[in-house]
Amino acid sequence: MKQFLKRSFALTDRGVHGALKAGMFSFLVFVITMFPAMLLLLLVDQLLLQHVHDTLTYVLFSLITLIVMEVLLSFEYESQYNETYKEAANLRIEIAQKLSQLEMSYFSKHDLADLAQSIMADVAAIEHAGSHAIPTALGFCLFLPLITILMLIGNWKMALLAIVPTLVSFGLIVLGKNYARAQFNKHYVRLRENSQAFQERIEMSKEITAFNLTEHVKSSLYARLEDSQRVHWKSERNAAFLIMGSEIFGHFSLAFTIVGGIFLMQTGEISILYLIGYVLAAMKIKEMVDANMEFFMEIFYINSAVERINEIRNAKVLSGLDVSFSSFDMSIEHLNFSYDTNKPVLKDVSFTVPQGSVCALVGESGCGKTTLLHLIARLYDFDSGSISIGGVNIKDVSAESLYRNLSIVFQDVVLFNTSVLENIRIGREDADDEEVKRAARLAQCDFIDNLPEGFDTLIGENGRQLSGGERQRISIARAFLKNAPILILDEIASSLDVDNERKIQESLNDLMKNKTVIIISHRMKSIQNAARIVVLKEGHVEACGTHSELLRSSSSYQKLLEKTQAADEFVY
Ligand SMILES: Nc1ncnc2c1ncn2[C@@H]1O[C@H](COP(=O)(O)OP(=O)(O)OP(=O)(O)O)[C@@H](O)[C@H]1O
Structure with missing residues (x-):
């Protein structure tokens, strides 16, 4: 009954x-x-x-x-x-x-x-x-x-x-x-x-x-x-x-x-x-x-x-055990994924990112870079293969254990209708005001000083009172505050002007030290120093190596570089 x-x-x-x-x-x-x-x-x-x-x-x-x-x-x-x-x-x-x-x-x-x-x-x-x-x-x-x-x-x-x-x-x-x-x-x-x-x-x-x-x-x-x-x-x-x-x-x-x-x-x-x-x-x-x-x-x-x-x-929930990772080496093996069953988006993707190194994902638009970041952040569960951190498949790990060790800065920043201070504190809830302000400084959030009530200013629904670049910097400040051992950056420079990008680049270099970083950037120049660059093409790994190795071995990488240079020279 x-x-x-x-x-x-x-x-x-x-x-x-x-x-x-x-x-x-x-x-x-x-x-x-x-x-x-x-x-x-x-x-x-x-x-x-x-x-x-x-x-x-x-x-x-x-x-x-x-x-x-x-x-x-x-x-x-x-x-x-x-x-x-x-x-x-x-x-x-x-x-x-x-x-x-x-x-x-x-x-x-x-x-x-x-x-x-x-x-x-x-x-x-x-x-x-x-x-x-x-x-x-x-x-x-x-x-x-x-x-x-x-x-x-x-x-x-x-x-x-x-x-x-x-x-x-x-x-x-x-x-x-x-x-x-x-x-x-x-x-x-x-x-x-x-x-x-x-x-x-x-x-x-x-x-x-x-x-x-x-x-x-x-x-x-x-x-x-x-x-x-x-x-x-x-x-x-x-x-x-x-x-x-x-x-x-x-x-x-x-x-x-x-x-x-x-x-x-x-x-x-x-x-x-x-x-x-x-x-x-x-x-x-x-x-x-x-x-x-x-x-x-x-x-x-x-x-x-x-x-x-x-x-x-x-509906199916994300399940998994509470885990303390022994290291933050990341290994992706034979990964397959599709949003709907008819169209595979990632096909047999394999590569590794040693702890403390930077790995950049590059490739034509629509090749699956953001999708791969989503899978690493377990926003979607993959169909087959594995993504392991310190040897543990993330499918077996609880959401809390994973997100405790992961900071993510996405292209589309979501802000809450509350103060700037509270929006940054989302990075780490127990952070005191001073820690929040220090993270904001590191993320070059100097625009906060010009807001009517500084850090206490309410920023409206989804931060509509802020520009795209300002929203992006708040999101970066959250990552500074969280200071997690794995850092995922998806096109973080897309809304920043050259001056701000340079400033943030400097502080990001500090943040990225000793962290396992996976980054997507369309500005090919910014990822040239990455320890590993993975070139994705139509959902599979076409080449993998350092900038100089890929310059020699990957025609797709060379074409991407040429296209970005041509885009830089484009005049309206
Ligand atoms: N939520 C979704 N549902 C269904 N298909 C999707 C979804 N998100 C992305 N796709 C498709 O998956 C493919 C890969 O998209 P993805 O966003 O990963 O590419 P990308 O390489 O990051 O592109 P860009 O460089 O333009 O951001 C595309 O064909 C896209 O249309």
């Missing part, structure tokens, strides 16, 4: 416990709401059949019913709402933790807007269902068999007259469930596409204005909205038909009970008290079904949200 609830509603263990508790209270509330009908039966018994009951019986019965009802309702409320809000927070935390453990390939295969939708909207949908629909449905599923058995014991014919139409009414909803689910999924896909389109519109405002695309984008957004409105209307309309059909059958329950009951009473099979009792029970069941129908629909509606949350839960 617990596993069923966990799977069906993407609940956490605690959430399952909460839902069961709330469901039990809902069941008790269903039971107690039958008591006023029983009181009415007592009265009918007295009026019609002259079975006189003491007035105190009515008063006591009413009082006890009221008190129990009040207590149960408050418990039901408490367990439904409190547990659900806690569950929504737990679920979001669980998803956030899971996302932080996933392979990067998961993010490249999934839409980020979709993930954001899963964390916010899907959990909100489950939260709403959890506070209303799931406990009530659980309670009703317990109550219906109980009342059916009691009614069958009383008179099985009357019981069937009241219960069968109710079951058919339910059956209709369940039968239509798959159809409704497909419609709701379609609507969800449209919503996701719309939010992607709006996000793109906002992110590309500059390009849209510059290329005079405002009208075109506006009309395509309107067309999208109209389309999603159509799909939404269709899904709501079909859901409404289902509910209506099921409600009509629900009414048959009452009609059959009255007509069948009168017939059975005339044949002398049941007394008028039985007739009224079964009519009251049929009315109550109908009332409950009506009140809860939208909850059952809601449970079908959250199905696609549940599927997406479960998909994140079941």
Whole structure:
């Protein structure tokens, strides 16, 4: 049961416990709401059949019913709402933790807007269902068999007259469930596409204005909205038909009970008290079904949200053991990798980088240099072969052990919407302010002095208040601060002007001392002193050696040098 609830509603263990508790209270509330009908039966018994009951019986019965009802309702409320809000927070935390453990390939295969939708909207949908629909449905599923058995014991014919139409009414909803689910999924896909389109519109405002695309984008957004409105209307309309059909059958329950009951009473099979009792029970069941129908629909509606949350839960995580590396020699052997199975990006790549030496990766654009750095940083897992540090395959190493020993400076720098100081401190969380400032000086971040509040200046979303070169230097300062034994540099000079590049080059020479460094640079001159230069061509190692060795032996290396020289001389 617990596993069923966990799977069906993407609940956490605690959430399952909460839902069961709330469901039990809902069941008790269903039971107690039958008591006023029983009181009415007592009265009918007295009026019609002259079975006189003491007035105190009515008063006591009413009082006890009221008190129990009040207590149960408050418990039901408490367990439904409190547990659900806690569950929504737990679920979001669980998803956030899971996302932080996933392979990067998961993010490249999934839409980020979709993930954001899963964390916010899907959990909100489950939260709403959890506070209303799931406990009530659980309670009703317990109550219906109980009342059916009691009614069958009383008179099985009357019981069937009241219960069968109710079951058919339910059956209709369940039968239509798959159809409704497909419609709701379609609507969800449209919503996701719309939010992607709006996000793109906002992110590309500059390009849209510059290329005079405002009208075109506006009309395509309107067309999208109209389309999603159509799909939404269709899904709501079909859901409404289902509910209506099921409600009509629900009414048959009452009609059959009255007509069948009168017939059975005339044949002398049941007394008028039985007739009224079964009519009251049929009315109550109908009332409950009506009140809860939208909850059952809601449970079908959250199905696609549940599927997406479960998909994140079941995704493969980066796993491995905590390891202390004995050395930082790096060895890459027969490495193969593809982003998708049809197109290999790296093919049988092998080379070594001894501890404390610099290795440069060069090659035409698209040959797989950045991909190789991503694999070394374990942002993706490779298909076959190995990457070892100190003889240990990084696939067997936990993310914490690896990143403790690795500093990475990528082409695309990501900054957080906080102060400059905190952005640099990301390199090493326990660094004090002085250490952060020293790292900034080493990375030539002199622009910080000109910011309004120096190191305390907030730099806006993804550092939008900074230039490309300034963002790059903050990223380099993080690497200085971390001072890890392995350093990965991907085109760090791409956003720097000549003056800054020269300054950073000097301080980088200090940082790189005694470290295992892997660097990509399109400025061929800057890597000429590297102990080893690996020339990649269409995903495989074409040549490997020092600058002077490659000048003699590799025609691809010579061509790369010629191209960079030609680019340096290019005049606009
Ligand atoms: N996330 C991705 N999903 C699918 N294919 C990708 C992805 N990233 C890169 N590729 C493809 O992999 C190949 C190698 O790309 P990579 O970025 O590693 O080349 P590169 O040598 O670093 O290029 P550049 O010098 O232009 O930065 C390219 O064909 C690219 O289109």
